[in-house]
Amino acid sequence: MSNNQSAGEKSFLYNAVLLIYPFLLAYYPIFALRNHNIIYVDISAILRSLILVTAGTMIIGAVAFSFLRDTERSSIITSLIILWFLSYGHVYNQLEITAGSPIRHRYLIGASLLLLLLVTVLVLKKDQAVRVLSQFLAIVSILLMATVIYESVRYDVGVYRATAAARQEQVLDTSSQGSEDQPDFYLIILDGYTRSDVLKARFEYDNASLVQGLNELGFYVANCGQSNYASTKLSLVSAMYVDYIQNFIEEGMVLPPLETSPVNETLKSLSYQTITFENRASGQFDLKEDIRLSRNQTTFGNFVLRGGINEFETMMVDTTFLRFVVDAELIPGFDQDSLQEWEQWEHYYQTQYILTELKNLPETPGPIFVYAHIMVPHSPYIFAPDGSYRHTTDPIDGYRSNVQFIDNQLPSILQTIIEKSNPTPIIIVMGDHGPATRRTITKEMRMATLNAYLVNDAAKAQLYPSITPVNAFRIILNSHYGGTFPMLEDVSYYAYKPSELPDAETIVSDCQTTR
Numbered sequence: 001m002s003n004n005q006s007a008g009e010k011s012f013l014y015n016a017v018l019l020i021y022p023f024l025l026a027y028y029p030i031f032a033l034r035n036h037n038i039i040y041v042d043i044s045a046i047l048r049s050l051i052l053v054t055a056g057t058m059i060i061g062a063v064a065f066s067f068l069r070d071t072e073r074s075s076i077i078t079s080l081i082i083l084w085f086l087s088y089g090h091v092y093n094q095l096e097i098t099a100g101s102p103i104r105h106r107y108l109i110g111a112s113l114l115l116l117l118l119v120t121v122l123v124l125k126k127d128q129a130v131r132v133l134s135q136f137l138a139i140v141s142i143l144l145m146a147t148v149i150y151e152s153v154r155y156d157v158g159v160y161r162a163t164a165a166a167r168q169e170q171v172l173d174t175s176s177q178g179s180e181d182q183p184d185f186y187l188i189i190l191d192g193y194t195r196s197d198v199l200k201a202r203f204e205y206d207n208a209s210l211v212q213g214l215n216e217l218g219f220y221v222a223n224c225g226q227s228n229y230a231s232t233k234l235s236l237v238s239a240m241y242v243d244y245i246q247n248f249i250e251e252g253m254v255l256p257p258l259e260t261s262p263v264n265e266t267l268k269s270l271s272y273q274t275i276t277f278e279n280r281a282s283g284q285f286d287l288k289e290d291i292r293l294s295r296n297q298t299t300f301g302n303f304v305l306r307g308g309i310n311e312f313e314t315m316m317v318d319t320t321f322l323r324f325v326v327d328a329e330l331i332p333g334f335d336q337d338s339l340q341e342w343e344q345w346e347h348y349y350q351t352q353y354i355l356t357e358l359k360n361l362p363e364t365p366g367p368i369f370v371y372a373h374i375m376v377p378h379s380p381y382i383f384a385p386d387g388s389y390r391h392t393t394d395p396i397d398g399y400r401s402n403v404q405f406i407d408n409q410l411p412s413i414l415q416t417i418i419e420k421s422n423p424t425p426i427i428i429v430m431g432d433h434g435p436a437t438r439r440t441i442t443k444e445m446r447m448a449t450l451n452a453y454l455v456n457d458a459a460k461a462q463l464y465p466s467i468t469p470v471n472a473f474r475i476i477l478n479s480h481y482g483g484t485f486p487m488l489e490d491v492s493y494y495a496y497k498p499s500e501l502p503d504a505e506t507i508v509s510d511c512q513t514t515r
Helices: 003-036 043-068 071-099 105-125 127-166 196-203 208-216 232-240 262-269 311-319 322-328 336-358 395-420 443-447 469-481 498-503
Strands: 185-190 273-277 291-293 368-374 381-383 389-392 426-430 451-454
Touching (some): 003 071, 043 071, 043 311, 196 395, 208 395, 232 262, 232 469, 336 381, 395 426
16 A cells, blocks of 8 residues: 555545534433433433434534634634533533522623633644644544443443343233133323322312222222332332332442333233334333334434423523523524423323324234323323313422313223223223422332222232232233232332332331231
8 A cells, every 4th residue: 555545545534524523512411311310211312402403503513614614613613602502501500500599691601712712722823723723623522422321331231130130020920811801901091199187187089989999990099098219210110020120229339221121021022013102201100112102203213303301401401501591592492481381282292192092002912012191190280180181380289180181081982992902901090109398298208109909809809909910910920911920018218219229128017008
C-alpha cells in the first residue's frame, strides 16, 4: 500500500470521526438520563428525544459548515452549541440547589453565552487550538458513550443474573394440558387502589357498590387484602414470580423482568398470546408481549411517535435550555402548566382507550393473557366521577374522584368480558399498593389494597380475606395449571426498591376479616 493511500485512509477515518462525534455528544445526555432512571424508562420512551436531537445536530452542523467551510471548525461549533443547549438545565438546577433559591436565567444565559463566544473566537482564529480541541472532543465523546453503554450493559447483566436466579423457582410442566380450552387470563392493575375500610376512614367514600357488583359477577373480594410491597415494581414482580423477592434474588441484584416469571412462562408454554397496553408506566415492565395496544400505535410497534409528552421527555425539558424557554413562556402554549396539561390529557385519553379496548379483547383468538395496567386512581387526579376531565391538586378529593370514576366504569367492562368469553376467564383486579404516602396516609394504608379474583371453584375455595398476591397467584397456578406451589405466610414489606429489602419493615394489618 502506498503512503498516499495510507494517508488517504487516515484522512477519511479522521473526517468520519469529525462528522460523528457531535452526534455522540448529543446522544450522551439522553442515554445518561435514561440510565439514571433505567428501572422505569424503556428504550421506546427516549426515541422522540433521539430523533429531535439528531435533527437539531444535523441542522446546526449544516449551518455551521455553510459559513465556515471547514469540517473541524464546524464540528467543534456544533458540539459546543449542542452541549450548551443540553446541559443548561442541569447547570441551572445545580446552581439553584447550591444557592438554595432560584437564580435569574438572564445571568446564567449571559455568562454561558459569553463563555461560548470566547471559545468560538479561539476556535476560529487559531489552527493549533482547532486541532487540539477537535481531538479532545472526539475522544471525550467516545469515552462518554462508552460509559453509558457500559452502565446499560451492566444493568442488562444484572437483569440476566437475576433472571437466572429467579428461574430456579418451580417451573410448571404443562405438556399434558391442551391450550384450546384454556381460559383467557386478565390481570387488571388499578394503580394505587386501596381497600374499602381505608376508603371509608380516610377518603369518606364507600365503594360497596363496586364490591357488590364484583360479587354478583362471581368474584371473590378479599376484604382485608394487602400488597406484598409498597411500590408498583416490587409488588408486581413478586406477584408474577409467586414468591417474595428476597427468596429469589441476592442482595444488591436488580429485579428480573416479568417476561421470565413463572406466571408468564406458564402461559407462554400453553400458547397464550400476551396483550399489553401503552401507558405512563409501560416502561417499567417487560413481558415481551405479542401485541401492545396504544391509541397512538404506529408502524414502529412499541415506538410511539405521536401523543403527549411522556415523563422522560419532561425530565429532558427540565435539564436542557428548554427549561428557560418554558420558564420564560417564550412560546405560546409551551410553559409548565401547558406541558403538564398536555401530559395529563394524553394520560386521560389513553386510560379511556384501555377501558374501551378491554371490552373488545374477548373477540381475539385465544387463549390470551391481558396485562392491563390502569394508572387510576393514581395521580394525576384528572377524572371526574362521570368520566369527564377535571383536574385537581387536592389529594383527598382527587383520589376519591378517581376512585369513583373507575368504580363507575369497571363493573360493566368486566361483565362484557365475561359474557363474551367462553370458557369463563380468569380475572384478577388488584391494587399494586395503596394511596401515596403523605402525613395523613399511614404505612398500613399504603399496604392496604383491593384484591378481587374471578377463578374456578377449586381456587375460589382456597382464597381468604387477608390473602396477598403472592399466595393468590400460587393458588391460581395450582388450581388452573397443575402447579404444586405450597402456601407461604402472608407478609407485607414496607419497601419501595430492592436496596431497602434487607431492612424492610413488615406491616401487620389491623383489618377485621369477614368471610
